[in-house]
Amino acid sequence: MNAEIVATQFRFAVNVLPKEGILDPQGRAVEQSLPHLGLAGIGQVRVGRRVELAVDAPDAAAARGLVDHLARELLCNPMIEQYAIEALGAISAARGEVGG
Amino acid sequence: MNAEIVATQFRFAVNVLPKEGILDPQGRAVEQSLPHLGLAGIGQVRVGRRVELAVDAPDAAAARGLVDHLARELLCNPMIEQYAIEALGAISAARGEVGG
């Protein structure tokens, strides 16, 4: 019970999608194949990337800061894409023997 | 007030990620680039796809059924990928003049 929480692992997803108005040939290709699949009623398809990752950080704000940095610098090209960060949960690791 | 709801547009995202245990070269490449970015503490990177779309359907269950069909048949390659469907909300369209 003396354990001290030293780091928590936070899990995130970064969703990167083509910006509004940017050509999305993959989305169009999905739409064009809908009739072949016998699917009606589906539209506005946009295809992007989803990156899931884990961050070791002292707190949630610090963790999100790192992810935001990564998203801005690497995962997303702001000229053509936009991103959103999604928190997926956290696992704490504690110092001290757990269960002896 | 006499408007009858005839169809609702449901928005979904399909998140497609490499299956557990399947090599993810993209995720590995991102991890290897982290030191260049000066980022520490990030790991377990998996890179997948995110597909956002809209479905016109009478109800949420029917809409999700269509999306599930699309995900299974087209968006996800079950040999190497797994998917999850995420509901993003709904917009109802009503018959009858709204605000005349």
Added chain:
Amino acid sequence: MSIRVGVVVFPGSNCDADTAWALSRAGAEPVELWHEHADLGGVAAVVLPGGFAYGDYLRAGVIARFSPVMRAVAGYAADGGIVLGICNGFQVLAEAGLLPGALLRNRSLRFVCRDVAIRAERVDTFFTHRVAERGVLRMPVAHGEGCYYADEATLDALERDGRVLFRYVDDDGNPARVEDRENPNGSLRAIAGVMNAAGNVAGLMPHPERAADALLGSDDGMLVLRSLVESAAARVTTMAAGTGR
């Protein structure tokens, strides 16, 4: 005096040797610039070759942008150094913000390898002064993400400032429309190559180094590479004069 031209090698570059070979045919002494070194070794110009730097995972060119050598290239460019990006090298320069616009996936969603015709829109640049002899050049493209994109305002500005360097053209020499076969990737305004505002950094999707020997089908690319080497030589001479050496 031999003109030393640097060829950047990222892990995954695969046109580095071809580019060095073609540059030496154009009269230069090629020098390998390893991605982990932030030192360009005093070269007279830098070429970023084609390939799949860092696997081109995520987006072509994006991971390469963070390598130490790119810090050096950015500084070199800011000082007026001559930099040319070919194919993947163009993608890297665009991702690094050294050139305007972005290179999206080809509209066909397929990799495309074929000969294209490109017209030099400027024949008074470091990269094209030799091209005046020919006008339209034939050379191969080979890429999956080469669809040039910028917003309308940027495109207008590029045109106005004369920064569109090459365009894909049809048999009659007219810019190929987005849906034409002659526009291999669906680039906006048929743009195949652009320059920065200062005119010392350029990128193009077609491969001049693959058109450096008539035996292989065309040597039109030599006009681009010779332009670059001669410009580099001239710059070395000017700088030597400027520093009084």
Added chain:
Amino acid sequence: MSAGVAPAVAGVPLHRALGLTDEELAAIAGKLGRGPNDLELAMFSVMWSEHCSYKSSRPLLRTLPTGDDDVVAGPGENAGVMRIGDGWAVAFKIESHNHPSAVEPYQGAATGVGGILRDIFAMGARPIAVLDALRFGDPADPRTRHLVKGVVRGVGGYGNCVGVPTVGGELVFDPSYQGNPLVNVMAIGLVREDAIMRAAAPGPGNLVILYGSATGRDGIGGASVLASATFGDQDPSKRPAVQVGDPFAEKLLIEATLEILAAGLAEGLSDLGAAGITCGVSETADRAGTGIRVDLDAIPRREPGMAPVEVLTSESQERMVVIARPERLPEIAAICARWGIPCAVIGRVTDDGDIAVIEGGLDTEGQPNPGARELARMPARALASEAIEFDRPAAPPPRRRRAPAPGIPETAGDGLPERGMDPGAVLLGLLGSPNLASRAWVAEQYDRHVQTNTVGGAGHGAAVLRLKGTRRALVATTDGNEAVSAIDPYLGAALSVAEAARNVSITGARPLGVTNCLNFGDPTRPEAFWQLREAVRGLGDACRALGLPVTGGNVSLYNEAPGSAIAPTPEIGIVGLLDDVTLLVGPAFTADGDVVLLAGATEPGLGGSAYAALAGLAAEDDLPGLDLGAEAAAQAFIRDAIAARSVTAAQDVSGGGLAVVLAEMAIWGGRGGRFRVAVASSPAVALFGESPSRIVLTVRPADVPAVRALASRRGVPLAELGIVGGPQLLVELVGEGATGAAEGRGVGVADALEVTLSDLRHAWEQGLPRALGEEA
């Protein structure tokens, strides 16, 4: 003990669940002098799989000719290697990735490219080219389209990234491949003759160093279960984890490997393919007559909790093993680090001849740590070269006739007019058919220029690669004739060799050697084994007649979907050498006024032809013959004529016959021609027959006498067909067979074939995208 082998399905003994027969289990026990434990059994099962042991085919392969002064490395090595002068040698090999591509077309094809490239650089050669020979079912079928697109994207996705040009190959559609596509990939590399590496582990005390990607649960059991079990089996336990390729990792692996070799740091080198580390260590030890003590704990893993058997049989891609003296380790580690590649010492070479697997670690001397456990010990020989062999029963199948196309009367005749067919329409039909139309849709998805050696356009005959710094060029092709092989595998294999060699000879190059991929059905079926045996006999006879050594290859058996086997497909790869690249002759008409000649005699027989398929002819018993002497003479003649600089274009007569050849030469040259073709037996045979050993060539008028003299010296018949020029292809039929009763329309009257160049080009260019539903 539990080695992590999945418990046998209720009631089925483990060895059978692993694909071993009772007889094989007994043989294993005989070799060990005791019963194997579970881990040993699993290692034997992968090594004794058809894929690794060649247990059904080895006795047949021994009959192939392999000797030649220029062969530096032959069958048994990772790739064949032949001398090409100035101290250089060429490494080449073809391999299949059929089943993985059927399961997951993109990754299956991609890893197929990766695997064959590793065989090339494992020899110390830098890979310089890839060719892909692909076969699928009905192009109109949605599943076929999915496979075609995935496979083509996969070949390109890997080859383009790794920086090796894909310069040739084949794309064939035939109903027999509906449930079981074929993906064969050939790779070619260049190596200094004195720098060739062998896959051997000499020198007890040497380190076994694994470098490249970490080991995951990829393709576990792939070797034994995937490759040996009949495909289509629904048992999920036989569904292996799909292997995912990482061409970026492969590119780094190539560069690191070539650097290690250039620095002289390696005593031996091997790729890790089927059966993974088990195969890598047992084959290298066996070849050197040594043993290897494997340090199981030292093998870097991608996932936690992997069982020993998973680690040892994983087929994770992009890994290599180098055998090195201990003092070389720091330099090797430095090279790997420079390329960002993990490496680890995973064992020691020993002198006991055994593969031993140790859990608990080895000390710095390579001895097991105190308390370490030995999980397995087997003679390397027993796993590798002394694997079991079978002499399978063989029986010819009852001849089957193909159903004629609907609405077409099944008659024995093959005269066009009776069928109401206009020869021009037939020609357009053939040119636009999925098997004969332009391959640009495929070729343009492949980088064919990288390395700046590729001469000439895509899809115009054999691939030509100049050798920088020399006057020489290599010429390469793949060919397979499944249509004839389906009826007569001996003839089909021989024709495939003849055609591949001819494709090389018509450029002016001399064919050097043969690599082959034998794609057949279940060898335990006597009919399938008979087909294999006949094909190997045809392969051997043709190679002997043409003076070509077989330097290596690959055997892919069990190519059967439930209820149907593929047409037997012996796929041939040939590499040739052109001593002076300025002699190179292409297949396109080059100048108006050139005289067009046909070398070789046109023989009757429409069986197995594209025309027969189009016309719905049932012509099984009407195969054209192959005279290997005439074939050799025709090829020698064309090489002579090209060496004399008398030839302006040359193309061999194959799919679609003479009319299609003339049309192709016209399309590629952008100029038509006027021809008169003598009809001996029937117009269909003259225009569309595919009898072998024929070459169309063009020469300047002044050179005709000299070329005639060269032909007569070789005893090759030479006929003048016409003249190049004009906006159309005009072919008049003359001679006995063109007139009279067969035509039913009066003596001396025959339908002339007259089609404009633009119609020809349109049909040829649109055929494939249209067939695949990919029109722009």
